[in-house]
Amino acid sequence: MVNQLTSLVRRQAAKYGNREVFSHKDYSTNRWVSTSWNRFAEQVSDMAKAMVILGIREEENISTYTQNKPEGLIVDFAAFDNRAVTVPLYPTSSLDQIKYIIDEAEIRFLFVGGQVQYDNAIIALRECPTLEKLILFDPDIKRAESDSSSVYFEDLIAMGKSADEKVCEEVERRRNAGSPDDLATLIYTSGTTGEPKGVMLAHSNYDEAMRIHLQRLVTCSDKDVSLCFLPLTHVFERAWSYYCLTVGMRIAINVDPKDIQNTIREIRPTIMCSVPRFWEKVYSAIQDNLSKMKGIARRLAERAFVIGRRRNVEYLRAGKRVPLWLECQYRFYDKFVFSKIRRAVGVENGNIFPTAGAPLSDTINEFLHICGINIVYGYGLSETTATVSCFDLVGYEFGTVGSLMPDIQVKLGENNEILVKGKTVMKGYYRKPEETARVFTEDGWFRTGDAGKVNEQGALVLTERLKDLFKTSNGKYIAPQALETRLGEDKYIDQVAVIGDQRKYVTAIIIPAYEALKEYAAQKQIQYRNLEELVKNQKIQALISERIEALQKNFARFEQIKRFTLLPQAFSMEKGELTNTLKIRRSVINLLYKDEIEAMYA
Template sequence: MRITRTFDLLENLRQNHNKSDILATKRDGNWIKFSADDYSRNAKNFAYGLLALGFKKGDKIATISNNRPEWNFVDMGMAMAGVVHVPVYPTLGEDDFKHILSHSDAKMLIVADLGTYRRLQPIARKISKLKKVYTFNYYEGIPHWSEISKEGEDAKMKYKEKLQKISESIKPDDLLTIIYTSGTTGLPKGVMLSHRNILSNVEGVFNLYPLGPDDRILSFLPLCHVYERMVNYLFQWKGCGIYYAENLGTIAQNLAEVRASAFVTVPRVMERIYDRIVSKGEDLRGIKRRIFFMALKIGERYRVNGKHGPWYGLRLWIARKLVFAKWQQTFGGKLKFVISGGAALQPRLSRLFFAAGIPLMEGYGMTETSPVIAANHLSEPNSLLIGTVGPVLKNIQVKIDDDGEILVKGPSVMMGYYKDKKNTAEVLDKDGWLHTGDIGTFEKGKFLKITDRKKEMFKTSSGKYIAPQAIENILKESFFIEQAMVVGENEKFASALISPNFEYLHVWANDRHIHFRDNQELIRHPDVLKVFQKEVEKYNKQLGRTEQIKRFRLVHEEWSPATGELSPTLKLRRRVIYNKYANLLREIYNYAPGEENRGSIKFNDL
């Protein structure tokens, strides 16, 4: 059947993939599964309930929830009733919640649990258009989302014809959702996406990855993020079983239980998984330890094109037998591939997982493009190049502007920013090209390579350009470094703030009998400073002279979305970090009192 609106996926599932585990979630230790019929029935009942409550086409409903089948039920119910879904990250601060719930004109809010309900209820009371807050989890005395579905089920016959008329009136170019950007440079902006926007992106990646009804997917990135949401629709279109992980801490366990064929991720998750694998290797002794780390060195030299000599091939075969085979078992033994997006993936990680027989491929996109622009894949020859984000999708156009900025045009480009013509005009030109704000080039005339963010590049006092993201990504190859932020605009040299990988650093310190009371004391220890200096010097060798980190300071906090240094998509919130570590930055560049504005660190503007 022809799929032009997201809710068309429901009938496609019922006709072609009516199996028992289209959606699944784990509760009380058991996987609860929902068939295509269950999915369709729940979505329609919710849609009837919305009509019974007086919702009209174009009204807005916000959700703040973890991944779960119910998210899909309400998402599809809204879509077929013409109601616009506004999914919101659970980890935002109070100001962002206030802005999004007010700015989006949401009339209803559905949250996951009691904690979120208690946090958001006082905010919701102050927003005149927001009439009621429901929860997905059941709590006595608190409005539950199923009350809407129950009302819809009871009024099914009354609203059946009306729902059908509304659904038939919905066009591919009608507004489906408003997704708010993570707000790394200011208040979040509401990206308006139509059915056509997202489904054209599904079609653009549809044939790139070999999946079907026999495959199971583990989903753990937030469904409120356009990346996970788009592939969620992709997997449904292909008839895969989608299993929602309990939480980020149970990914490995859930992968093994589900025996997943694929999952999508962000680099930080893969870096964490790799760090845990390495920590287990550190616990080995004798010949086993030597074999483990020899396998890692072999893996780091892996080439996807397979052009290795026979000696390398023999060593790789041994490494796979003795070490890498256990990696595949950790992931459940059925893993075909992993797709990473949202931030730059370390090429070393990609090579290592390929060597282990687990293709780890990188793609690129943004909320404003629904989201995928380019992606590495293995569906045809010469379609993957590690260190790039892959070939551009066939149904969109990409060109590099004179200043190196990546411009995108095609059916997946957003309708615009909600109630924000000024910012829309700044990124969407009169010819329909979206200005991404990313700087890039084409490798071998085909593979897109992202070099940095246009707004984040800076000049040193000598006039040399620095691309901080590329340097930060190189530094994060160190086992010791969790996050890094490169600074140095209008200064003589580049420097960095470094948040250590404390999990690894604690093990390292304990092995060397370094005693410390807390992280603050640990990062001041001479041996710790010495090892970080050695790590920075090692990675400086990969950089040009002007790019090298001349000074750095360690911080004792772990950066996260909860503490504000990272966005919900795990990007650095540079202004927040500048402000938080103003004293360290003054120290790095030896500012005297009153001299803060002579370089890049204009603290008074933060």
């Protein structure tokens, strides 16, 4: 039996032929380059044969270290043809991070995206005992003088194209020898605590993920255009991209993460996966524009949100027929308010916008739905091949992460920990039997590390991340994510790390939204020479204090932030403060800002 992902590209090429499968922007010409299904299938076939010639073995781990590029997908499916296992590395990973994974997974062949990745990879080539060869995606990569073993991707494709019959037969043999139990990928967790762990996902996990998503996402079709924005290293975007290919929808690959705002306006996608951080920024920008409105325009917008909530939240969400009088009003306000908002963001053609990976504020979630932006909020982990639950088309509830996916089981364990069972749950952590044993119950349920409950309607509610939960010296438990998510709604607050473990009260390290602060400073004629001076200004401190007080008023007194510190620079992946998926690393922040934290408790 040939695995679904292994046969996918050939099946779809036979169906779609010269129709576009994906496109990407060539920044040297500033144009979008299209690839057809036939071309994709040909490239996968050539690369699969080249892998045999290179000496890649069945069930061997090979790795990609690249930003989102078409070549990454070609390598994935060529690896599946060979029963090889792909190990994606984040393009932003440091030398130490990639060396750890290369050593543990015993990588011999590393596919490299661009110059930044190459500069790390060439050092790893010298220092990692197993690493033998780099394959370079970008022909413009400048190789080190000492580098005599690296090969360019296009040269490898040419090698596969001229392969002899014996090589072709070997690829065919491997392909047919595939089993659902074969590993497809090792997805390394970003490691908010401790060292990263390789999540072993088999072909059977992905096959099941495809099946249940086809069953749940009934509005998706081959007419959709999905913008590939999150790193393909992340299980969310990776599994979603495989789903897009399964459905036959076109994928626009965003090569440069910093260019996403331009890309989304150029592509105007019907679908895009994202983390809440993206929509928080969209919400802040919309709120900022609304705050500047005056007179008739402001009253028009305010009335639009009343009508939008009534139609989209009270009727459509509940599956009720919208009264004609309400529909007529909505169409008016949609034309003059909501459509302009969606067009400004680039999502006016929207079908669904899957969002997961961190908590999303109910206020922001509801606001986007009011505007006609269909956020499909969900919950999942690398260990569950992404989605455990997500919003349904109708009946979804704010304050939840949606209903369970078909045939996924959930129950609550100790401390209300969410336990999951189903065919999408991983085999375990690579070469970490003790860690694997720790996250499974004796009867085979996976421990997520998240606490929650299932409400009366069957929707999953997250309450806290158990690892993040801390206790003040007064014995009160604090769930920091709830407070961080609430504060993240504010236009003047960009990032928050709540502090308070074994302390008398709760404090926070806050990264303000610098552009909004500068604008406020200009309005109030606040003089400053640099950001450090601006964040220490008493009027700025008073502004943030007022905003925090208003935002946290519904939290219990012991949960509320008593003091805060504003930083003049944002948290970053480079300094280790953020994971590759933009989650904060609390242990690193506690260490780096030890002096600032101690000062708040002086």
